[in-house]
Amino acid sequence: MTWLRAFGEVVRSGLTIEETRLEPLLALRTAAGVAIVVGPALWLISPAYAASAALGAYSAGGATFQRTWRPRKVIALGAGAGLALSTFVGYLAAGRLVTFLPLLAVWAFVAGMAWAVGSTAGIVAATTVGSMLVTITLPTSVGRAMEHAVIIALGGVAQAVLILLFPIRRWGAHRDALADALAAVADYARRLRHDPTAPFDPEPLMTARDAAAVTPSQARTRPPALHGPRGLAERIRPVVAALADPEVGAPAEGPGRDRARELLDAAADVLDAVARSIRRGTPAEVRPGSMDVLRVDEEHEVLEGPARLAAERLVELLGEALEIAGSGCARGRTPTPPGPAGAQFLVRPTMFRLVPVVVRAVRRELRRTSPVFRHAVRLAAVATLGYLIAARLPLGHGYWAPIASVMVMRPDFHRTYARAVARLAGTLAGVALATGMVRALGPDARVSGALAVVSAGLSYTLNRTGYAYSQCFTAAYVVFLLGMGGQAWEQTVPERVVLTLLGGGLAMLAYVVFPAWETPRLPGRLADWLAANGRYAAAVLRDYAEPTPEHHADMRRALLASREARAAWQEAYDRARQEPVRPRGLTSREAQEAQEALKGFGRAAMLMESHVPRADSRVVPEAERFAEALEADTAQAAADVREHRNPDWGRVEEALHAWESAAGDRTPVVRREAELQKQALEELATAVSRTPLERDVGSAREEQRVRATLAAEGEDQGPRTEVGDGAGDGERRASWSGK
Numbered sequence: 203m204t205w206l207r208a209f210g211e212v213v214r215s216g217l218t219i220e221e222t223r224l225e226p227l228l229a230l231r232t233a234a235g236v237a238i239v240v241g242p243a244l245w246l247i248s249p250a251y252a253a254s255a256a257l258g259a260y261s262a263g264g265a266t267f268q269r270t271w272r273p274r275k276v277i278a279l280g281a282g283a284g285l286a287l288s289t290f291v292g293y294l295a296a297g298r299l300v301t302f303l304p305l306l307a308v309w310a311f312v313a314g315m316a317w318a319v320g321s322t323a324g325i326v327a328a329t330t331v332g333s334m335l336v337t338i339t340l341p342t343s344v345g346r347a348m349e350h351a352v353i354i355a356l357g358g359v360a361q362a363v364l365i366l367l368f369p370i371r372r373w374g375a376h377r378d379a380l381a382d383a384l385a386a387v388a389d390y391a392r393r394l395r396h397d398p399t400a401p402f403d404p405e406p407l408m409t410a411r412d413a414a415a416v417t418p419s420q421a422r423t424r425p426p427a428l429h430g431p432r433g434l435a436e437r438i439r440p441v442v443a444a445l446a447d448p449e450v451g452a453p454a455e456g457p458g459r460d461r462a463r464e465l466l467d468a469a470a471d472v473l474d475a476v477a478r479s480i481r482r483g484t485p486a487e488v489r490p491g492s493m494d495v496l497r498v499d500e501e502h503e504v505l506e507g508p509a510r511l512a513a514e515r516l517v518e519l520l521g522e523a524l525e526i527a528g529s530g531c532a533r534g535r536t537p538t539p540p541g542p543a544g545a546q547f548l549v550r551p552t553m554f555r556l557v558p559v560v561v562r563a564v565r566r567e568l569r570r571t572s573p574v575f576r577h578a579v580r581l582a583a584v585a586t587l588g589y590l591i592a593a594r595l596p597l598g599h600g601y602w603a604p605i606a607s608v609m610v611m612r613p614d615f616h617r618t619y620a621r622a623v624a625r626l627a628g629t630l631a632g633v634a635l636a637t638g639m640v641r642a643l644g645p646d647a648r649v650s651g652a653l654a655v656v657s658a659g660l661s662y663t664l665n666r667t668g669y670a671y672s673q674c675f676t677a678a679y680v681v682f683l684l685g686m687g688g689q690a691w692e693q694t695v696p697e698r699v700v701l702t703l704l705g706g707g708l709a710m711l712a713y714v715v716f717p718a719w720e721t722p723r724l725p726g727r728l729a730d731w732l733a734a735n736g737r738y739a740a741a742v743l744r745d746y747a748e749p750t751p752e753h754h755a756d757m758r759r760a761l762l763a764s765r766e767a768r769a770a771w772q773e774a775y776d777r778a779r780q781e782p783v784r785p786r787g788l789t790s791r792e793a794q795e796a797q798e799a800l801k802g803f804g805r806a807a808m809l810m811e812s813h814v815p816r817a818d819s820r821v822v823p824e825a826e827r828f829a830e831a832l833e834a835d836t837a838q839a840a841a842d843v844r845e846h847r848n849p850d851w852g853r854v855e856e857a858l859h860a861w862e863s864a865a866g867d868r869t870p871v872v873r874r875e876a877e878l879q880k881q882a883l884e885e886l887a888t889a890v891s892r893t894p895l896e897r898d899v900g901s902a903r904e905e906q907r908v909r910a911t912l913a914a915e916g917e918d919q920g921p922r923t924e925v926g927d928g929a930g931d932g933e934r935r936a937s938w939s940g941k
Contacts, residue, residue: 208782212616216624222666227370232263233659235361243353244651249686252651254350256683257336258285258357260658261329266361267665268322271376271413273420275362276553281326282358285333286351292334293347303586309334310585310608314578317613318567319560324613331585331608335601376413376428381481383410384523387435387442388473391466394446398454401801402443404765407436411762415548427480429547430526435473438519440812442469443805445512449878450809450871452509461504465513468495472520479527486527496520508871512812573718577613580712584611588708597697599684606705611712614720616780618713622706624670629702631670632677633695639678640685647686654682720777725787727771728796729840732886734760734767735800736836739807739879742814743829746822746872749815757811764804771797787846788890795889803882810875824861828876831857836883848891851883 203211236259244252265281266274288309295301313331317324333354371377386406393400410432416424445462448454452462471492479486496517498510505513551559567574584607592600610621636657643649657679664671677698738760745753775793788796815822831853839849858880861873 203780203782205782208615208780209619211780212619213623215616216620216622216668217627217670218668219671220666220668224663224667225370226663228267229659229662229665231364231368231370232266232361232662233655235259235263235357235364236658237655238360238364239353239357240651240655244647244686249647251350251353252686253683254289254353255357256654256658257333258282258354259360260357260679261285261333262358262361263658263662264665265322265326265329266365267662268325269375270320270322271415271550273365275365277322277326278358278361278365280358280553281329282355282361284326284330285358286355288330288334289354290347290351293350294344299590303589306331306334306589306604307582307586311578311582313608314581314611315564315567315574317574317577318563323560328581328608328611331581332605335585335589335605373425373428376424377481377483379406379410379413380428380432381477382406383435384431384473384477384480387439388470388477390439391442391470391473394442395463395466398446398448398451399802399805401805402439405769407432407439408765408769410435411548415550417550417552420550421547424547425483427483427526431476431480431523434519434523434526438469438473438516438523440808441512441516441519442466444809444812445509445516447809450508450813450874451512452505457504458506458509462509462513464495465516468492469516469520472496472524476523476527486524488524508813515812573613573720576716576718577611580709580716581608581611583716584608584708584712588705591708592701592704595701597700599697600701602698602701603705603708606702607709607712608705610706611709613718614777615713615717616777619710621669622710624668625673626702626706628670628673629677629699632674632679633681633698635674636678636681636685637695640681650682650686654679654686657682719781719783720774721781721783722786723774724778724793725843725846727767727774728788728793728800728890729843731764731767731771731800732843733837733840734764735804735807736833736840738764739803739810739836740829740833742807742810743825743832743876745814746810747824747826747829748821754814757814761811768800768804792889796886799882799886799889802885803879806875806878806882809878810872813871813875822872825872825876828854828857828861832879839883839887843890849883849887851880851887854880854883 236256239255239259240252243255262278262281262285265277268277270277292302292305292309295305310331313324313327316327383406386403390400390402414428414432445451446466448459452458468491472486472488475486475488478484498514498517503510503513566572569575585604588604588607589601592603606625610618610625612618612621636653639653640650643653657675661672661675661679664675680698681695738757741753741757741760745757775797778793779790785793835849835851835854839851842849858873858876861876
């Protein structure tokens with residue numbers, strides 16, 4: 203992608219309105235937290251203290267809107283404490299540049315490294331850098347600095363108290379995550395009716411697993427309905443895939459296929475009903491027709507063999523889901539989670555036990571090639587440079603430039619540039635709106651304070667609709683806040699626009715100077731996904747060879763690792779497609795084909811998982827040899843992909859041939875699924891294998907494709923003479939073959 207096209211995508215993304223459900227009650231509660239601390243501080247103390255109180259309450263309230271599974275009151279308290287600490291420490295070093303600049307650089311670097319823990323930690327840490335830059339201009343002594351820090355912390359306390367006293371939709375985010383996972387499996391079942399090999403995105407299941415991890419205190423108050431359905435969704439997904447697949451399930455045509463479609467449609471209805479039940483906290487309601495379809499008739503059932511086993515298993519799992527949802531369709535009693543009474547829940551560390559986890563996460567990212575480390579370096583450099591440049595300009599409020607840089611910078615190219623564009627657009631609209639209102643209403647401190655609270659509420663309301671639209675009211679909030687302190691709009695508006703433009707420009711320039719491109723990392727991400735998929739497939743086969751609880755646990759761990767590797771690949775692939783960087787190692791077409799091949803490989807392993815035998819079932823000795831060959835070849839192939847060598851599947855072919863030649867093989871379905879795995883691996887080898895000559899000219903061909911696409915898009919009429927037309931490609935292929 204060229205820089206011009208990438209910038210066009212950036213502008214479009216930054217100004218796009220995201221379709222999401224607004225949460226006005228949450229915004230109202232958070233805005234009330236701002237009002238509770240701003241009003242008394244303005245009335246009883248002074249505008250300067252009111253500004254500190256507003257900063258703490260507004261930033262702590264904004265932190266509670268981030269995607270996190272911890273209690274919101276804990277997030278508010280943590281954000282308030284971090285803001286207070288950064289304010290006080292910043293004031294202690296603010297007397298001289300020789301002391302403040304190193305502190306600012308170190309603080310910004312640590313805030314950047316907080317992304318190693320997660321996006322919520324990174325965003326909250328960035329706000330503490332902004333707090334340090336703003337409030338060092340307010341106190342006049344160490345004692346006053348301590349007072350301002352306490353007032354900022356009280357803003358976080360006020361937000362936490364409101365969350366405690368007025369809980370809105372308790373466990374709502376967790377309910378949504380679980381309901382989304384069930385709805386995703388329902389949508390998958392419906393798509394399988396028309397496309398038996400339809401892909402499935404495991405992200406909703408991964409999100410539901412993250413939401414299911416709770417602390418011991420949370421586990422005591424978690425609703426029972428949030429405990430069991432996630433595991434059921436995990437088990438239902440391979441069963442519906444096995445039922446729909448014509449290779450190992452229902453036949454491709456005939457009454458069996460019609461019956462499979464009916465079962466899939468009924469399963470989707472049941473899963474949607476369970477999802478609605480969990481999302482709303484009400485009993486599930488399923489259409490009677492769907493329940494009739496799910497009755498398996500022993501005498502007249504048209505499905506046979508593995509397809510019939512999958513249908514019976516599906517009906518059993520759906521009955522468990524309905525029981526947990528409290529519909530009364532299965533047993534008509536109070537829903538309880540499946541499994542033994544003492545079943546362990548997914549443990550999330552408490553805030554104190556999180557410290558060693560954070561240390562380990564940060565230590566893993568302390569390397570030059572890490573995107574998080576490079577982001578931290580950029581953040582530290584831009585914050586200090588922006589502060590120095592703004593301090594030399596004949597403008598007040600020079601801290602706006604580094605704040606703009608810090609708040610828009612992200613570890614990847616696309617989000618950094620999109621947020622920079624969105625912040626500038628939102629700032630222009632916001633200051634224009636606020637300026638008009640100030641001119642119309644006059645410079646009254648109480649009126650400005652009230653308008654600041656209203657702007658904060660609107661910013662919270664639009665927080666998830668797009669950064670530009672939320673930033674519009676954030677900019678208005680800042681203008682009203684400064685007006686409350688006696689600053690004239692003629693001073694604040696031009697300064698804010700110019701310094702925001704400066705800060706956004708520095709952030710964008712920093713990524714050009716010290717980037718963290720994902721494009722060169724694609725072969726490594728693909729290799730990690732391949733190796734993880736190989737371990738998962740081998741674990742499933744070992745469960746066939748010796749069905750034990752230990753092997754089943756290994757299979758589950760390998761599945762989770764495979765999902766994490768796939769998510770890492772998908773994130774890197776999506777970022778690489780938006781980067782103005784020439785392909786290195788993998789062209790766009792090769793990456794797409796390799797991705798489809800690995801999805802097919804993972805799907806074949808999932809189909810095999812759907813038929814995993816019980817602990818008392820007979821063993822499949824041929825599966826052990828195939829598992830060893832599969833794990834060894836995929837591990838070696840992963841190394842080959844990293845080094846741009848052609849992978850080889852010799853051991854897999856030998857093991858599969860021995861399996862086919864084995865006398866008395868009574869597992870044709872399992873062997874067929876192993877053949878599907880080998881076929882997917884061959885497709886992967888075709889996607890990434892290249893001759894030495896192709897390695898030299900691959901990048902040039904990719905550039906030709908890009909230029910041809912851009913030329914085609916730019917021609918509105920007339921005959922096309924594209925660089926990459928069919929005739930030209932044929933002539934080039936002939937010339938290459940002649941050479």
